[in-house]
Amino acid sequence: MAAWVETLLILLTLTNLTLVAMSRLGACIRTVALQGIVLGLLTICVHPHTPSLYVLLLAGGSIGLKSVVFPLLLGRAMRDTHIRHEIEPFVGYGVSILVAALALPVSFWLGSRLPLPRPASTLIVPLAFHAILTGLFLIVSRRKAITQVLGYLVLENGIYTFGICLVQESTLLVELGVLLDIFVAVFVMGITIFHINQEFNHIDTDRLSALRD
Amino acid sequence: MQAVVSIIHWLVALALAPLLLGIIGRTKAFFAGRTGSPFLQPYHDLRKLLGKGAVYSHTTTWVFRAAPMVGLGAVFVASGMVPFGGSPAVIEFPADLILVVYLLGLLRFATVLGALDTGSSFEGMGASREVQFSALAEPVLLLALATLGRQTGSYSLSTIFVDIAEHLSIHAGPAMLMGAVALLVVFLVENARIPVDDPNTHLELTMIHEVMVLDYSGPDFAFVLYGAALKLWVLGALLVGLVIPVHVGIRLIDSLLFVLGMFALAFLVGVIESCMARLRLLRVPQMLIAAGAFAIFALVLVLRQT
Numbered sequence: 001m002a003a004w005v006e007t008l009l010i011l012l013t014l015t016n017l018t019l020v021a022m023s024r025l026g027a028c029i030r031t032v033a034l035q036g037i038v039l040g041l042l043t044i045c046v047h048p049h050t051p052s053l054y055v056l057l058l059a060g061g062s063i064g065l066k067s068v069v070f071p072l073l074l075g076r077a078m079r080d081t082h083i084r085h086e087i088e089p090f091v092g093y094g095v096s097i098l099v100a101a102l103a104l105p106v107s108f109w110l111g112s113r114l115p116l117p118r119p120a121s122t123l124i125v126p127l128a129f130h131a132i133l134t135g136l137f138l139i140v141s142r143r144k145a146i147t148q149v150l151g152y153l154v155l156e157n158g159i160y161t162f163g164i165c166l167v168q169e170s171t172l173l174v175e176l177g178v179l180l181d182i183f184v185a186v187f188v189m190g191i192t193i194f195h196i197n198q199e200f201n202h203i204d205t206d207r208l209s210a211l212r213d
Numbered sequence: 214m215q216a217v218v219s220i221i222h223w224l225v226a227l228a229l230a231p232l233l234l235g236i237i238g239r240t241k242a243f244f245a246g247r248t249g250s251p252f253l254q255p256y257h258d259l260r261k262l263l264g265k266g267a268v269y270s271h272t273t274t275w276v277f278r279a280a281p282m283v284g285l286g287a288v289f290v291a292s293g294m295v296p297f298g299g300s301p302a303v304i305e306f307p308a309d310l311i312l313v314v315y316l317l318g319l320l321r322f323a324t325v326l327g328a329l330d331t332g333s334s335f336e337g338m339g340a341s342r343e344v345q346f347s348a349l350a351e352p353v354l355l356l357a358l359a360t361l362g363r364q365t366g367s368y369s370l371s372t373i374f375v376d377i378a379e380h381l382s383i384h385a386g387p388a389m390l391m392g393a394v395a396l397l398v399v400f401l402v403e404n405a406r407i408p409v410d411d412p413n414t415h416l417e418l419t420m421i422h423e424v425m426v427l428d429y430s431g432p433d434f435a436f437v438l439y440g441a442a443l444k445l446w447v448l449g450a451l452l453v454g455l456v457i458p459v460h461v462g463i464r465l466i467d468s469l470l471f472v473l474g475m476f477a478l479a480f481l482v483g484v485i486e487s488c489m490a491r492l493r494l495l496r497v498p499q500m501l502i503a504a505g506a507f508a509i510f511a512l513v514l515v516l517r518q519t
Binding site: 003006007010013014017021093094097098100101102104105108122123126 | 384386387498499502503505506509510513514516517
C-alpha cells in the first residue's frame with residue numbers, strides 16, 4: 001500500500017508540474033479533474049484496513065466534486081466567456097516550470113522541519129506542501145480568473161492531501177465540510193467570472209484594479 | 214578475461230554506432246511508405262567520404278581543420294568509458310561520469326569553434342543555437358546521472374550500470390522512470406533529433422547541428438559523421454543501461470540484449486521522428502526545462518530515501 005500511496009503522490013506532483021506549463025484552459029481543467037481522481041484513490045489507499053463509510057464517502061465526494069462537477073462548472077464558464085488560452089501570464093511558462101521544480105527541494109526542506117506522528121508515507125508532507133506552493137504560485141502568476149480558480153483548487157488539493165494522510169477518521173467529517181465549502185466557492189467564482197465577463201468583456205483580473213465608479 | 218570482454222564491447226560499440234543511423238533512416242522510410250536506403254548505407258557513406266580529398270576555404274584557419282579530429286577524439290574516449298551488458302568499461306575510475314559529460318562538451322566546443330571559424334553567418338547562427346540548447350541540456354544530463362549515482366552509491370558509470378539492478382526497489386521505480394524520461398529528452402536534443410532539430414532539413418535557416426558542418430568535405434566530414442554516430446551510441450547506451458537494468462549473468466546474452474536494446478532505441482527514435490513535427494525554437498528551452506524538472510524531482514526523491 002505504501003508504494004501505491006507514493007506513486008499517487010508523485011502523480012499528483014507531476015500533474016502540478018504540467019499545470020504550470022500549460023496554456024490551454026481546457027487541458028488545465030482536465031488536469032485538475034485528474035488530480036481529483038488521484039486524491040480520491042489516495043484517500044482509499046491511506047486507510048488500508050477496512051474502508052469505512054466515512055472514507056468511501058470522502059473519496060466518492062472528492063472524485064465526484066473535483067473531477068465531474070468542477071470541470072463542468074469551469075468548462076461552462078470557459079465556454080460562456082469564449083476564452084481558450086491563458087495568453088501572456090505574468091510569469092512565462094519556462095520560468096514557471098523552473099519555479100515549480102525548485103519549489104520541490106524547498107518543500108522537502110519544509111517537510112523535514114515538520115516531524116509529524118506516523119504519516120502513511122514520508123512523501124506526504126513535502127508533496128502536500130509542494131501542491132500548496134504551486135497553487136499559490138498559479139494564483140499570483142496568472143492573469144485569467146479561470147486559471148486563478150484552478151490555482152485555488154490546487155491549493156485546496158494540497159491542504160486536503162495534508163489532511164487525509166494525517167488525521168484519524170473522526171475528523172473526516174471536517175474534510176467533508178471543507179469539500180462542501182470549496183464547492184460553494186467554485187460555484188460562486190464560476191458565476192462571478194461570467195458576470196465579470198458580461199460587464200467588462202474580459203476576465204483579466206489585473207485590469208480590474210483600475211476600475212472607477 | 215574481464216579486460217578482454219570490455220575491449221570487445223568497445224570494439225562492438227565502435228563498429229555498430231553508424232548502424233543506428235541506418236536503422237533510424239530505414240524506420241523513417243518505412244513510415245513514409247518508401248523502401249529507404251539499406252541499413253549499411255552510413256558505412257558506405259563513410260567509406261566514400263574517406264576516399265575523397267578535402268576542400269578548405271581560404272578564410273579558414275587551423276582551428277577549422279583541427280575541429281573534426283578533436284571532436285572525434287573526445288567522443289572516441291567517451292565511448293570507451295560507457296559500459297554495457299553488465300561488464301565494466303575499458304576506462305573506469307571513480308566519478309568518471311563527469312569526464313564523459315565534459316568529453317561530449319569538448320566535442321560540441323570543437324564543432325562550434327570550427328563553425329565560427331568559417332565566418333559564415335549561417336554557421337554562426339547554428340553555433341549560437343547549439344550552445345544555447347546544450348547549456349540547458351547539460352545540467353539535465355548531470356542531474357539525471359547524479360540521480361543514478363545516488364541510487365547506486367557510486368559515481369563511476371561502470372559501477373552504476375553493472376550493479377544497478379541490485380539497488381533498484383519498487384520505491385525507486387518512479388524516480389528511475391523520471392530519470393529515464395529526462396535522459397531521453399537529452400538524447401534527442403544532443404543528437405539533433407526531430408522534436409528539436411531535423412537532420413534531413415534542406416534550409417540552412419532552420420538547421421542547428423547540420424548547418425555547423427556544412428563546410429566540411431571528404432575525410433573531415435567522415436570524422437564529423439562518425440563522431441555524431443558515436444555520440445548517439447554513448448548517450449543511447451546510458452539510456453538503455455537504465456531501461457534494461459537486469460543482467461542474466463551470461464555475458465553473451467547480456468551483450469546481445471543490450472545491442473538489441475540499442476536497436477530498439479534507434480527504432481523508437483525513427484518512430485518519434487515520423488510522428489512528431491519539429492518544435493518551434495522558442496518551445497525547445499521549455500521542453501528542456503521540463504526535462505530538468507523531471508531530473509530535479511527524481512534526484513529529490515532519491516535523496517529522500519537515504
